Amino acid sequence: MENRINKLFNSKKKNILSVYFTAGFPNLNDTLTIIQELENSGVDMIEIGMPFSDPLADGPTIQRSSEIALENGMTIKLLFGQLKDIRINPPSNANAIAPPFSRGNSELPLVLMGYLNPVLQYGMENFCKDASALGISGVIIPDLPLQEYLDEYKSIFEKHNLKNIFLITPQTSEARIRLIDEHSSGFIYMVSSASTTGAKSGIGADQELYFKRIQSMALKNPTVIGFGISDNKTFSKACESANGAIIGSAFIKAIDGSKDLKKDIKDFVKGILGERALV
Amino acid sequence: MSYQVNEKGYYGNFGGAFIPEMLFPNVDELRENYLSIIQEENFQNELNDLLRDYVGRPSPLYYAKRLSAHYKTNIYLKREDLNHTGAHKINNTLGQILLAKRLGKTRIIAETGAGQHGVATATVCALMGLKCIVFMGEVDIKRQAPNVARMKLLGAEVIPATSGSKTLKDATNEAIRDWINNPLDTYYIIGSVVGPHPYPDMVARFQSVISEEMKKQLLEKIGNENPNVVIACVGGGSNAAGAFYHYLDNLNVRLIAVEAAGKGIDSGHSAATSVLGKPGIIHGSKTLLMQTEDGQITEPYSISAGLDYPGVGPIHAHLFETGRAEFASATDDEALKAAFLLCELEGIIPALESAHALAHLEKLNAKEQEVVVINLSGRGDKDLETYIKSQKG
Numbered sequence A: 001m002e003n004r005i006n007k008l009f010n011s012k013k014k015n016i017l018s019v020y021f022t023a024g025f026p027n028l029n030d031t032l033t034i035i036q037e038l039e040n041s042g043v044d045m046i047e048i049g050m051p052f053s054d055p056l057a058d059g060p061t062i063q064r065s066s067e068i069a070l071e072n073g074m075t076i077k078l079l080f081g082q083l084k085d086i087r088i089n090p091p092s093n094a095n096a097i098a099p100p101f102s103r104g105n106s107e108l109p110l111v112l113m114g115y116l117n118p119v120l121q122y123g124m125e126n127f128c129k130d131a132s133a134l135g136i137s138g139v140i141i142p143d144l145p146l147q148e149y150l151d152e153y154k155s156i157f158e159k160h161n162l163k164n165i166f167l168i169t170p171q172t173s174e175a176r177i178r179l180i181d182e183h184s185s186g187f188i189y190m191v192s193s194a195s196t197t198g199a200k201s202g203i204g205a206d207q208e209l210y211f212k213r214i215q216s217m218a219l220k221n222p223t224v225i226g227f228g229i230s231d232n233k234t235f236s237k238a239c240e241s242a243n244g245a246i247i248g249s250a251f252i253k254a255i256d257g258s259k260d261l262k263k264d265i266k267d268f269v270k271g272i273l274g275e276r277a278l279v
Numbered sequence B: 001m002s003y004q005v006n007e008k009g010y011y012g013n014f015g016g017a018f019i020p021e022m023l024f025p026n027v028d029e030l031r032e033n034y035l036s037i038i039q040e041e042n043f044q045n046e047l048n049d050l051l052r053d054y055v056g057r058p059s060p061l062y063y064a065k066r067l068s069a070h071y072k073t074n075i076y077l078k079r080e081d082l083n084h085t086g087a088h089k090i091n092n093t094l095g096q097i098l099l100a101k102r103l104g105k106t107r108i109i110a111e112t113g114a115g116q117h118g119v120a121t122a123t124v125c126a127l128m129g130l131k132c133i134v135f136m137g138e139v140d141i142k143r144q145a146p147n148v149a150r151m152k153l154l155g156a157e158v159i160p161a162t163s164g165s166k167t168l169k170d171a172t173n174e175a176i177r178d179w180i181n182n183p184l185d186t187y188y189i190i191g192s193v194v195g196p197h198p199y200p201d202m203v204a205r206f207q208s209v210i211s212e213e214m215k216k217q218l219l220e221k222i223g224n225e226n227p228n229v230v231i232a233c234v235g236g237g238s239n240a241a242g243a244f245y246h247y248l249d250n251l252n253v254r255l256i257a258v259e260a261a262g263k264g265i266d267s268g269h270s271a272a273t274s275v276l277g278k279p280g281i282i283h284g285s286k287t288l289l290m291q292t293e294d295g296q297i298t299e300p301y302s303i304s305a306g307l308d309y310p311g312v313g314p315i316h317a318h319l320f321e322t323g324r325a326e327f328a329s330a331t332d333d334e335a336l337k338a339a340f341l342l343c344e345l346e347g348i349i350p351a352l353e354s355a356h357a358l359a360h361l362e363k364l365n366a367k368e369q370e371v372v373v374i375n376l377s378g379r380g381d382k383d384l385e386t387y388i389k390s391q392k393g
């Protein structure tokens, strides 16, 4: 079966919007509602954060959402249980909040994002097997370095048709970007500036130079820009230089303390996409 | 069996560099350069001059006569407590700051638990005229107030880590996040044999001066450079790595690492990683760490802020797995008792961390003719409040 990430980037070249949320936040069982509402609002790809006690690459917003998610009791096992019906319509369990989505069965690529230690305790082979069976298309593990992936895990990922997504930053050397491009087959995650998540907002001249530099490298993989994308302006700007952009911290802030999750999600995505939003 | 790091940055099954891509250029720059820089003659000369004239090395190897009589054996104390700033930590910070300067870095960051590493970093930053920022858990800021004051006096900025357990692990997280946000001008001086390769090896090399001196001093004093036993406490494990380093390949020397058992290994308030930990990833390194079944890192506990860490350096995970070092533990109470005994018998107030190593003498049952070296990693000035409180009991 064609990986849904490839399917997306083959059919849509511009303005791809990917949204990150932390599973288990704000409430333990919001996962499917959030996925459903993001999809219905016109988001193209979803990153499901697996919370970790020590998220080194994350700023205060995602640190806090992770802490709350863990307090709520989120684990990888529990998350996988929640995602059981995501690709099935109608759901096997009639009580589950699940599809139908307004655009039919969920065909949205779902990407799991989290740190290596919880995945290792779950077991890499089991993790990939179970994630793939649920219809997950890719994985982002910031603290799994390229070489370690190639030496230890690449064959497992490939066997289960999972894309491992690598990050590049303004400091990543050209040679290393070429290497990452060579070993990627989903997309490349361009970290917009030297920062943890949510640290800065706005796109400055330095970043534009970096975006242009990457664009001129004509990589074989599509690129998506993340970190510091928070509104329509930064989203549109990022989309000028890449196939799309990823929003995390700004979304977490938008649903923090939400009284009406569906409405807040819809409004948030509308705000990001502007007139392109589905209503 | 090799106890040294291999070319991929591993000690057996442990080590590596599990870092986000944002840190790759910095860690890679260090990995590419650290060995050639520290082997340069002018680096060695500058470091050795400073170790002698500024730190006061070699630190004495002191025959503790009354303590020896008490335990009916021969006990030598390696007096790292007499170093400038009061602990072994400065051996490492001096080495790393000279390296940072050669890499052209102008802003230094560090994490600290007990504050000893923070003080040692603030000190060498003042010495070199570099900006210094120290991350310290909010809990530790309270229990090690004198060291916070010292760091500030030395011109460092102390930033409280308010996430998680608010101790050493969280201070380390904050330092790593700062480095991600400041990749160009900043150098991260890690305080123990933890973190991504090449840090564990680099820190072990800078601390290895401890056992290098021990060998010479023992040869002079007893005509044999090898003791029967070397004992050191283990938080991350830098003083132990330094005290073991030149004995690793000599299997006749018993190496004993003493972890903090806190209120007891099974009490749920402990930092005895070798017993309670499983392999996993912490702060960029594959090692033994305390964690839940789901791989969330758990919050350790020890009365001693410097041992209050849920992992150990990968070299120690390897020494544990291979059985080259014996791993023991001491509770809060055992450490306190050992500290008071040293005060009473030798007129030395040890750091609470070092008191854990001393506490092992109770269980060692050393023979009369045996020679035991305890690495007295630091002095107890910073722990006075804890000592006074527990004496009132």
Ligand SMILES: Cc1ncc(COP(=O)(O)O)c(C=O)c1O
Residues within 6 Å of the ligand: B087, B088, B113, B114, B115, B116, B117, B191, B192, B193, B233, B234, B235, B236, B237, B238, B239, B240, B305, B306, B307, B351, B353, B354, B377, B378, B379
């Ligand atoms: C005096 C002293 N000993 C030991 C330690 C523990 O560190 P390590 O295990 O790296 O030697 C500390 C840490 O703060 C310390 O201050």
